[in-house]
Amino acid sequence: MLTERQLLILQVIIDDFIQSAQPVGSRTISKKDNVSYSSATIRNEMADLEELGFLEKTHSSSGRVPSEKGYRFYVDHLMSPFNLSGQEKTFVKQAFNHQMVEFEQVVQQSARVLSELTNYTSIILGPEVYETKLKQLQIIPLSQISAVAILVTDTGHVEHRSFTIPVEIKPADLEKMVNILNERLNGVPIIYLHHKLNTEIAELLKKHTSEFEKAYQYLRAALFDEQPAKLYVGGKTNILMQPEFRDIDKVRTLYSMIEEETEIAHLLRHNSSDIKVSIGTENEVNAMKDLSIITGSYSIGDTQLGTIALLGPTRMEYSKVISLLNLLSDRMTETFHSWYQKGSTGE
Amino acid sequence: MLTERQLLILQVIIDDFIQSAQPVGSRTISKKDNVSYSSATIRNEMADLEELGFLEKTHSSSGRVPSEKGYRFYVDHLMSPFNLSGQEKTFVKQAFNHQMVEFEQVVQQSARVLSELTNYTSIILGPEVYETKLKQLQIIPLSQISAVAILVTDTGHVEHRSFTIPVEIKPADLEKMVNILNERLNGVPIIYLHHKLNTEIAELLKKHTSEFEKAYQYLRAALFDEQPAKLYVGGKTNILMQPEFRDIDKVRTLYSMIEEETEIAHLLRHNSSDIKVSIGTENEVNAMKDLSIITGSYSIGDTQLGTIALLGPTRMEYSKVISLLNLLSDRMTETFHSWYQKGSTGE
DNA sequence: TTTAGCACTCGCAATTAAAGAGTGCTAACA
DNA sequence: TGTTAGCACTCTTTAATTGCGAGTGCTAAA
Numbered sequence: 001m002l003t004e005r006q007l008l009i010l011q012v013i014i015d016d017f018i019q020s021a022q023p024v025g026s027r028t029i030s031k032k033d034n035v036s037y038s039s040a041t042i043r044n045e046m047a048d049l050e051e052l053g054f055l056e057k058t059h060s061s062s063g064r065v066p067s068e069k070g071y072r073f074y075v076d077h078l079m080s081p082f083n084l085s086g087q088e089k090t091f092v093k094q095a096f097n098h099q100m101v102e103f104e105q106v107v108q109q110s111a112r113v114l115s116e117l118t119n120y121t122s123i124i125l126g127p128e129v130y131e132t133k134l135k136q137l138q139i140i141p142l143s144q145i146s147a148v149a150i151l152v153t154d155t156g157h158v159e160h161r162s163f164t165i166p167v168e169i170k171p172a173d174l175e176k177m178v179n180i181l182n183e184r185l186n187g188v189p190i191i192y193l194h195h196k197l198n199t200e201i202a203e204l205l206k207k208h209t210s211e212f213e214k215a216y217q218y219l220r221a222a223l224f225d226e227q228p229a230k231l232y233v234g235g236k237t238n239i240l241m242q243p244e245f246r247d248i249d250k251v252r253t254l255y256s257m258i259e260e261e262t263e264i265a266h267l268l269r270h271n272s273s274d275i276k277v278s279i280g281t282e283n284e285v286n287a288m289k290d291l292s293i294i295t296g297s298y299s300i301g302d303t304q305l306g307t308i309a310l311l312g313p314t315r316m317e318y319s320k321v322i323s324l325l326n327l328l329s330d331r332m333t334e335t336f337h338s339w340y341q342k343g344s345t346g347e
Numbered sequence: 348m349l350t351e352r353q354l355l356i357l358q359v360i361i362d363d364f365i366q367s368a369q370p371v372g373s374r375t376i377s378k379k380d381n382v383s384y385s386s387a388t389i390r391n392e393m394a395d396l397e398e399l400g401f402l403e404k405t406h407s408s409s410g411r412v413p414s415e416k417g418y419r420f421y422v423d424h425l426m427s428p429f430n431l432s433g434q435e436k437t438f439v440k441q442a443f444n445h446q447m448v449e450f451e452q453v454v455q456q457s458a459r460v461l462s463e464l465t466n467y468t469s470i471i472l473g474p475e476v477y478e479t480k481l482k483q484l485q486i487i488p489l490s491q492i493s494a495v496a497i498l499v500t501d502t503g504h505v506e507h508r509s510f511t512i513p514v515e516i517k518p519a520d521l522e523k524m525v526n527i528l529n530e531r532l533n534g535v536p537i538i539y540l541h542h543k544l545n546t547e548i549a550e551l552l553k554k555h556t557s558e559f560e561k562a563y564q565y566l567r568a569a570l571f572d573e574q575p576a577k578l579y580v581g582g583k584t585n586i587l588m589q590p591e592f593r594d595i596d597k598v599r600t601l602y603s604m605i606e607e608e609t610e611i612a613h614l615l616r617h618n619s620s621d622i623k624v625s626i627g628t629e630n631e632v633n634a635m636k637d638l639s640i641i642t643g644s645y646s647i648g649d650t651q652l653g654t655i656a657l658l659g660p661t662r663m664e665y666s667k668v669i670s671l672l673n674l675l676s677d678r679m680t681e682t683f684h685s686w687y688q689k690g691s692t693g694e
Numbered sequence: 695t696t697t698a699g700c701a702c703t704c705g706c707a708a709t710t711a712a713a714g715a716g717t718g719c720t721a722a723c724a
Numbered sequence: 725t726g727t728t729a730g731c732a733c734t735c736t737t738t739a740a741t742t743g744c745g746a747g748t749g750c751t752a753a754a
Contacts, residue, residue: 025747038697043748061703061748101493101509136487140499146448146686148503152487156495158507162448162686236606240599251598252587259583339493339511372716385728390717408717408734 002052008035009045010054011078014066018315021243023063068280068314071292075277075318082319084327088117092324096331103156106335107232110308110328115235118321119242120312123258125268126230127305129157133189139178139219141171149219153190155300156339169215177215180204194220229269229306231261244290244313253287268307273297275322280314292316296325298332308332349399355382356392357401358425361413365662368590370410415627415661418639422624422665429666431674435464439671443678450503453682454579457655457675462582465668466589467659470605472615473577474652476504480536486525486566488518496566500537502647503686516562524562527551541567576616576653578608591637591660600634615654620644622669627661639663643672645679655679 002010012032016024026042029035035042046064049055054070057063066074095113100106107124114122132153141147145167151159165174184201185193197220205216236258245251257264267283270276279292294316295309308329310321349357359379363371373389376382382389393411396402401417404410413421442460447453454471461469479500488494492514498506512521531548532540544567553560583605592598604611614630617623626639641663642656655676657668 023747027747039747040697040699040749041695044696047749057748059704061746062705063747101511103509135489138485138487138497140483140485142482142499142501142503143686146503148499148505150485150497150499150505152489152495152497154489156489156493156509158495158497158505160505162450162503164448164686237599237602240595240602246595248587248593248595248598251595252584255584255587339490339509370716374716386716387718387728387730388726391727394718404717406735408715409736410716 005037006045006049007078009042010049010070011074013046013049013055013064014070014074014078017066018317021315023058023065025063028063066315068282071279071314071318072282075279079319082317082323084320084323088324089327091117092327092331096335100335101339103336104232106332107306108234110332111232111234114308114310114324114328115238117324118310118312118317119235119238120310120316120321121236121239121258122234123264123268123309123311124232124234125265125307125309126232127155127157128229129153129159129190131189131191131303131305132157133187134185134193135187137178137182137185139174141165141174147174154187155305155336163218163221165218166214174215177205177219228262229265231265233258239312242313244315250290254291257285257287267293268295268309270295270297270307271304273299273304275325277318277322290314292318294318294321294325296329298329298336300333300336305336352384353392353396354425356389357396357417358421360393360396360402360411361417361421361425364413365664368662370405370412372410375410413662415629418626418661418665419629422626426666429664429670431667431670435671436674438464439674439678443682447682448686450683451579453679454653455581457679458579458581461655461657461671461675462585464671465657465659465664466582466585467657467663467668468583468586468605469581470611470615470656470658471579471581472612472654472656473579474502474504475576476500476506476537478536478538478650478652479504480534481532481540482534484525484529484532486521488512488521494521501534502652502683510565510568512565513561521562524566575609576612578612580605586659589660591662597637601638604632604634614640615642615656617642617644617654618651620646620651622672624665624669637661639665641665641668641672643676645676645683647680647683652683 009029012029012035013024016028016032026039026046029042030037030039037045046055049070050057050064053067054073055064056067056070058065092113095109100109107126111122111124114120132155135152135154138150138152139147140150142162144165146162146164148160148162153159181201184204185196188196202216206213236255239245239254240251245254263285267278267285267288275294275296277292277294281289283289283291283293290313291311292314293309293311295307297304297307299305308325310316310325312321356376359376359382360371363375363379373386373393376389377384377386384392393402396417397404397411400414401420402411403414403417405412439460442456447456454473458469458471461467479502482499482501485497485499486494487497489509491512493509493511495507495509500506528548531551532543535543549563583602586592586601587598592601610632614625614632614635622641622643624639624641628636630636630638630640637660638658639661640656640658642654644651644654646652655672657663657672659668
């Protein structure tokens with residue numbers, strides 16, 4: 001429905017605005033190499049594009065600025081694929097070069113790369129533990145009254161919780177119980193753990209003395225509370241360099257949201273393996289109305305582990321960010337895969 | 348060397364400025380209840396106090412503002428002890444009321460309380476693991492080529508590291524080794540671990556096959572790298588409400604420093620059990636030149652675990668912060684003590 | 695259909711003016 | 725001799741005024 005020329009002009013305007021952060025005027029566009037129309041012609045087209053809702057004016061005689069609809073159209077149809085520079089590619093390569101053995105290490109490194117290469121804020125959502133399987137349960141007594149319970153998943157995640165032990169329970173009993181649990185629960189997806197405990201295992205434990213019952217209460221409380229997925233944030237200060245964040249109040253609302261974690265975690269989590277772009281109010285959170293989020297994901301094999309995202313102003317280098325996100329998402333998945341390909345289920 | 352009257356006036360000026368954040372003039376002071384001199388008299392005294400370096404002017408005909416020296420004098424000699432309101436006390440009490448069993452929980456809760464009650468940014472430095480003793484070492488194989496090593500200290504801290512296992516090492520061998528290590532290392536302060544490993548244990552292991560030697564290499568690398576103490580920060584956005592942080596650049600340098608962690612950790616760590624106040628340039632870090640840090644500590648028994656601090660503008664409510672820091676420091680120490688008083692060394 | 699030209703709009707930066715807060719100094723007072 | 729009233733002066737802050745320039749919309753000519 002848009003003419004060839006309108007498409008071109010819209011694209012050039014948005015490209016320019018993404019670079020300059022300044023409202024762009026008709027003359028600026030007419031001077032571009034790939035545009036061969038006079039400023040007056042451009043002006044007419046701009047007026048049309050504004051009427052169609054792709055552009056906006058900041059005031060009656062200013063240049064044009066892309067509207068949210070404009071960005072959406074740009075992302076869906078207009079933007080040209082971004083070729084990462086050799087420099088950028090080697091930067092990523094180097095980051096993944098030195099042998100990494102820790103999940104956190106990989107995630108933190110990725111967050112750093114993303115934020116340094118884009119000057120936006122990167123957010124990586126750690127895996128929901130519940131999607132992985134129990135590998136081993138350990139209880140280590142610290143004193144007569146306290147112990148720490150450690151839960152290891154097949155992906156190498158370690159969760160731990162301290163808890164107090166009622167005095168009437170002997171260490172030996174506790175140990176026995178842990179043995180039973182380990183025997184029965186190895187390989188069980190964390191998400192079913194609670195259920196399985198309450199049914200089969202509870203029965204089994206009841207056959208022993210009442211002390212088991214009590215110890216079990218404590219243990220369950222310690223281990224199976226909801227543990228929210230962890231949030232890794234990189235380049236929090238990058239966003240302060242964007243001209244749209246001259247205003248302290250905006251900074252505060254955004255940072256409060258990041259600090260609060262739950263809302264942003266909810267915003268990020270998504271299931272598709274594709275890259276998803278959410279522009280401004282599409283995020284349905286007031287604090288995000290001038291910001292865009294681009295999310296991707298990383299996995300081990302078939303199971304998607306977590307989300308990897310970049311947060312920036314709506315005036316974002318969408319094309320570059322998407323390329324980069326794809327690259328990092330692949331690299332992360334690759335890395336994790338290389339760890340567990342050989343006999344993840346074997347003992 | 349200062350007259351009684353000068354002391355009073357200096358105190359009132361600083362008190363007022365801490366509240367108002369505005370340069371304070373002679374008339375403002377003369378109207379205070381506890382001051383019975385005319386503005387002209389105050390002016391003369393102010394001129395003297397300025398000459399002595401306790402006060403400054405922002406421009407030739409403005410009111411006075413405390414200098415760094417002024418704050419220092421205020422903190423050392425002038426400020427009156429702060430009585431926490433009933434509300435504040437119950438707020439703290441409530442935070443510590445519900446049964447807490449996790450170290451992190453206590454620390455995070457404390458950080459939250461501190462920042463909410465002061466509107467400054469709270470920073471708590473976690474313990475150096477090295478000051479505690481090894482309780483148990485666990486190695487849990489995840490696949491043929493990877494395993495996670497878990498290290499539990501007597502204070503209930505859990506450190507874990509994933510690492511790859513060279514193929515030639517059999518799980519049984521690994522287990523054997525862990526058993527030996529546990530036997531020998533239980534109760535050894537983490538700080539001596541490395542040394543002890545390199546001398547006694549290495550000997551012991553060498554008596555077995557060369558595979559032990561190799562496995563040991565891997566294990567050592569995985570476990571005994573420097574792990575910096577963790578930083579818990581609360582109320583990061585509070586500082587944005589202080590009028591001295593209208594300037595984005597200041598915000599950026601400060602946040603960069605907090606994000607970077609090492610410098611601020613170095614700034615905070617201190618050994619005395621007293622509260623310490625560092626005002627502006629006393630911190631010897633350029634980014635801190637308009638900020639003050641007040642630090643205290645928390646312990647278990649005799650061993651000091653970590654540092655608890657508040658970060659705010661030099662125009663800080665020193666008195667209140669000090670009271671609060673004392674309170675929280677006590678509460679934390681109390682809580683930890685209650686966990687481990689009974690038989691921390693017992694099995 | 696495109697473009698040149700022109701009147702018009704608006705924001706921005708610089709300039710000026712007025713108001714207000716506060717000082718330093720002087721001289722009078724207790 | 726210490727204290728205070730009074731006053732001229734300084735400097736900031738705010739608002740109002742102005743001119744400039746970037747950019748538009750519209751008209752008429754190519």
